[in-house]
Amino acid sequence: MKTSFDLEKFIEDFSTNCNKVQLKTFSKNETVTSYIKNRNQLCILIKGTADLVRYDLNGNRTIVEHFSKNSLFGEVFYDITTNNELLVEARANCTVLFYIYDDLFQKCKQNCKFHKELAENLPQLILNKVTDLNMRIELLTKRSIRDKLLGYFSLISTRNLSPSFELPFSLTDLADYLSVDRSAMMRELKLLKEDGFIEKSGNRITLNYR
Amino acid sequence: MKTSFDLEKFIEDFSTNCNKVQLKTFSKNETVTSYIKNRNQLCILIKGTADLVRYDLNGNRTIVEHFSKNSLFGEVFYDITTNNELLVEARANCTVLFYIYDDLFQKCKQNCKFHKELAENLPQLILNKVTDLNMRIELLTKRSIRDKLLGYFSLISTRNLSPSFELPFSLTDLADYLSVDRSAMMRELKLLKEDGFIEKSGNRITLNYR
DNA sequence: TATTTTCTGTTGCAAAAGCAACAAATTATT
């Protein structure tokens, strides 16, 4: 895992009069922001978890990204070309920093402490985001539900340094994240149990493969 | 589209004695690099086109990313957790800049012109990469081959500012890029023609929807 | 230019995934 500085710590003892920065809190299930064409917001999740969710024309819901502490989101990272609605929804109580900027990597005119720190650390945070996106692509390019599940489990297991873990999603959300039908996914989970690949009780999974 | 500085122009009249930078050329179908665990190379495609390709255990080939001028690649952007082979293959004659770095965003000790310029421009190039990856995810999360094709076509069409365009891939490669079976994709293309969504002659597609 | 290789286009059949509907279990709300 790549290291990154502790933004939360930094924010805590941070008081700025910089008018380009806003700190807001959200409670579970609230909409944090929706992506709007021709705006270019940058947001940093300081605390909590949230999802970027898309609802398409067929009524399918997709969890496009899953955010936790230090995750970046906002239109800066997205070319909004489609008519799909893109919403960021709080999964737990959240603290989010909104950054309205002229030039993302330029220090603001006041040259305030916040902008200085941000400019220094943003590149690494973005790099973390890129590796996250690449892992997501690796999952999505797998051809079967089985391979998607196994790939996802193996990922979480590696992160937790344990073959046994609680899913960070409900099973309903996991299906939306892997972009597959929920009932088909449930069926495949059952088969994975029957074939001895995994053990499962509730949302706790134990892997029987390395 | 986001703007970015012209790296090719910059490289042309660039001569450095910085020992951390290498410029190499490749001809079509040559392997530019393969991703190696515990190395952290950063590469910039100065000229040409190339693909990041993965071969999985089932023998499936996936085009993970498609690179053109100014694209970034290398292990910096990838957590190599799987046993899958990841190769960058030149699709056309290429010029690639390899950057062996200690700290990606730190100027090198010699404080050479190249590192200065790169440090200034890298963040924007990375941001472009992030929006590319997000578009790719949007495509891959579409549930049917039909929607993937239509989404992809609409993307290319928007980029080219025209409802008619040559595919930048062979159809075989397009299937590997959309992560679907080639023959199933061909069948769907035929249906799209029959249903009047597209016209197709060879690798030229014309869209009949906006 | 002849020959080999790759790519396109097609099809029948098999396997996988999606859809719809519902009951049971769990969690949230009043």
Added chain:
DNA sequence: AATAATTTGTTGCTTTTGCAACAGAAAATA
């Protein structure tokens, strides 16, 4: 504690996708 809402688990049926195999076209190579 009672009720409502959401999530889990399951299944029969339908549709979509994948697989395999092959012929013709196009492109690359000798």
